[in-house]
Amino acid sequence: MRTAPFASLRSLFAITDEQAMWRVQTQDDEEAFARLVRQWEGRIHHLCVRMTGDEHRAEDLTQEAFARVFAKRKDYQPNGRFSTWLWRIALNLCYDELRRSKRREESMDPCGETVAALEAFVAPEPGPDGSLVEQERGELVRQALLQLPEAYRTVLVMRHYENLKFREIAAVLDVPEGTVKSRMAEALTQMNRILKPMLAVETAKSLVKSAGQTRESVML
Amino acid sequence: MNHPAREEWMSYLYDELNSEEHTGLAAHLAVCPDCKGKVAEWRAARRDLDAWRVTAKRPRAVPARPLIKWAAAAAIVLATGVGIGRLTSATPDVRRVRAAIEPEIRQQLRQELAQLLREELGKRAPAMLAASDEQNRQLLAEFARAVETKRTEDSQAIYAALSRLESRRVADYVSLKKDLDTVAVLTDAGLRQTQQQLVQLADYSEPADPSNSPKN
Numbered sequence: 001m002r003t004a005p006f007a008s009l010r011s012l013f014a015i016t017d018e019q020a021m022w023r024v025q026t027q028d029d030e031e032a033f034a035r036l037v038r039q040w041e042g043r044i045h046h047l048c049v050r051m052t053g054d055e056h057r058a059e060d061l062t063q064e065a066f067a068r069v070f071a072k073r074k075d076y077q078p079n080g081r082f083s084t085w086l087w088r089i090a091l092n093l094c095y096d097e098l099r100r101s102k103r104r105e106e107s108m109d110p111c112g113e114t115v116a117a118l119e120a121f122v123a124p125e126p127g128p129d130g131s132l133v134e135q136e137r138g139e140l141v142r143q144a145l146l147q148l149p150e151a152y153r154t155v156l157v158m159r160h161y162e163n164l165k166f167r168e169i170a171a172v173l174d175v176p177e178g179t180v181k182s183r184m185a186e187a188l189t190q191m192n193r194i195l196k197p198m199l200a201v202e203t204a205k206s207l208v209k210s211a212g213q214t215r216e217s218v219m220l
Numbered sequence: 221m222n223h224p225a226r227e228e229w230m231s232y233l234y235d236e237l238n239s240e241e242h243t244g245l246a247a248h249l250a251v252c253p254d255c256k257g258k259v260a261e262w263r264a265a266r267r268d269l270d271a272w273r274v275t276a277k278r279p280r281a282v283p284a285r286p287l288i289k290w291a292a293a294a295a296i297v298l299a300t301g302v303g304i305g306r307l308t309s310a311t312p313d314v315r316r317v318r319a320a321i322e323p324e325i326r327q328q329l330r331q332e333l334a335q336l337l338r339e340e341l342g343k344r345a346p347a348m349l350a351a352s353d354e355q356n357r358q359l360l361a362e363f364a365r366a367v368e369t370k371r372t373e374d375s376q377a378i379y380a381a382l383s384r385l386e387s388r389r390v391a392d393y394v395s396l397k398k399d400l401d402t403v404a405v406l407t408d409a410g411l412r413q414t415q416q417q418l419v420q421l422a423d424y425s426e427p428a429d430p431s432n433s434p435k436n
Contacts, residue, residue, distance in 0.1 A: 013328070042276065049274045134271065141272035159234060160269055166236060181227035185262070192265040199268065 017082040025073045036082070037066050043162060044090045050157040051094035052101070053146045061097060065090040087164075087172045091154060098150065133206050140202060144194040152187035155180055223255055224248060233262055300324050 015023075020036050023029035044065055048058035068089050076085060145153055154173070158164045159180075166184070170177040224232075224245055231237050232245045249256055304320035 013332075046274055050272075055274070137268075137271040138273055141268060145269075145272070156269075160266065166231065166234070178227050181230040184230045185226035188262040188265040191269065192261045195265065195268050 018078065021073070021076055021082045022078055024070070025076055025078070028073075033070060036069070040083075040086060041066065044086065047087070047090055047157060047162055048094055050145065050161050051091070051153065052097055053142050057097060057101075061090070061093050065093055068093070081171070084168070084171050087158070091172070095150065133202075136202060136206075137199065140195065140198045144191060144198060147194055148187060148190055152183050152190060155183040156187040156191070159184055223252065226258070229255070229259060229262070233259070233266065297321055297324060 017036060017039065020032040023032035041062055045058055045062040048061040049055050052058055069086060155169060158169045159166065166177050166180050169180045173180065228245065232242065249259060300320060
C-alpha cells in the first residue's frame with residue numbers, strides 16, 4: 001500500500017504505450033522505444049517460451065519481435081492498441097519458428113533421436129530445495145502443451161498464462177470472441193486428456209521412489 | 221434441463237461474467253451433475269497448467285539516467301509536500317499535501333505540454349508558412365488583375381471623354397467657320413456696295429451751271 005500513491009504519481013507523468021509508439025513512428029525516438037522494450041519484453045518472452053517450449057530460443061524470438069516492431073514502425077496504426085499489434089507480431093514469429101523446427105526434426109532425424117536429445121537437453125535439474133517432483137510435473141505440462149494444435153495452444157497460453165481477456169485475444173487473432181472461448185474449452189479438454197495418464201505415471205513413480213527410500217532408511 | 225454453452229463456462233472459469241450471470245451459472249452448477257463433471261475436468265486442467273513455471277526473464281541493466289530523473293522528480297515532489305505540510309500544520313493531512321503538490325504537478329504537466337506543442341509547432345510551422353505564402357501570392361495576383369482591369373476601364377473612359385471633347389471642338393470649329401464665312405460674304409457684299417456707291421459718287425456730275433457751261 002505504501003507504493004500506491006507513488007505509483008499513481010508516476011502514472012500521471014507516464015506516457016501510454018500508444019503515445020510511445022507514436023513517438024517511435026514519427027520521430028524514431030529511441031528512448032520511447034527503450035521504454036516499450038522494458039515494459040513488454042518480459043511478457044513477450046513468456047509468450048514465446050510457452051508457445052515454443054524452448055527458453056533459449058524464446059530469448060532470440062523476443063529480440064526478433066522488438067526488432068520487427070522497430071522495422072515495421074511505419075505500419076503501426078495509431079488508432080489500434082499497441083499491445084494487440086505487438087502480440088500479433090510475436091505470435092507470428094512463434095508460428096514461423098515452430099514450422100522451422102518441425103522441418104528440422106523431419107529432415108534431420110526421422111527416428112526421433114533428436115527429439116529425445118532435445119528433451120534430455122531441456123530436462124529439468126533439481127533445484128537447490130530439491131523440488132524435483134514439482135519440476136517434473138512442469139516438464140510434463142510443457143510437453144503436453146506442445147502436443148496441442150497451435151490454434152488451441154495460442155488461446156490457452158494467452159488466456160491462462162498471459163491473462164489476456166477473451167475479447168483481447170479475439171482482437172489479436174482477429175476472430176470472434178465466441179471462437180476464442182470454444183477453442184479454450186477444447187484446449188482445456190485436450191490438456192486434461194493428455195495430462196491425466198502422464199501425471200498418473202509420474203505420481204506412481206514418485207510413490208515407488210519414496211517407498212524405496214523409506215525402506216532403505218528403515219533397514220539402516 | 222438447458223445446459224449453458226461451454227463458451228459461457230469459459231467466461232465463468234476465468235471470471236469474465238457480471239455478478240448476475242455468475243450467480244446464474246453457479247446455481248446451475250449446484251444442481252447439474254453433467255455440467256459439474258465437465259467443469260471439474262476443466263478446473264483440473266487449469267490446476268495442472270500452473271505446474272509449469274517459467275523463470276522470470278533477467279531484467280537488463282536499466283540505464284541510470286531515467287532512474288536519476290525519477291529520483292529527482294520524486295525528491296522535488298516530496299520536498300515540496302513536506303515543506304508545505306510543515307508550514308501549514310504539525311500533522312500533515314492528505315488533502316493539504318495534495319493541494320500543495322497539485323501546483324507542482326500542474327506546472328510540470330504544463331511544461332511537458334508546452335514542450336510537445338513547441339515540437340508540434342516546429343514541425344507544422346514551415347508547412348503553414350508555405351501555405352500562407354501561397355495564399356498571399358494568390359491574393360497579390362488577384363489584386364494585380366483587379367488593378368489592371370480598373371486601369372483599362374479608366375483609360376477607356378478617358379478616351380471616350382477625349383473623343384467627345386474632340387468632336388465638340390470640331391463642331392464648334394465648323395460652326396465658327398460658317399459664321400466667319402457668313403461674315404466674309406456679308407463684308408464682301410458691303411464692300412461691293414460701297415465700291416458701287418463710290419463709283420456712282422465719282423460719276424456723279426454736278427448739274428450744269430449755266431454760268432459755267434462752255435459757251436458755244
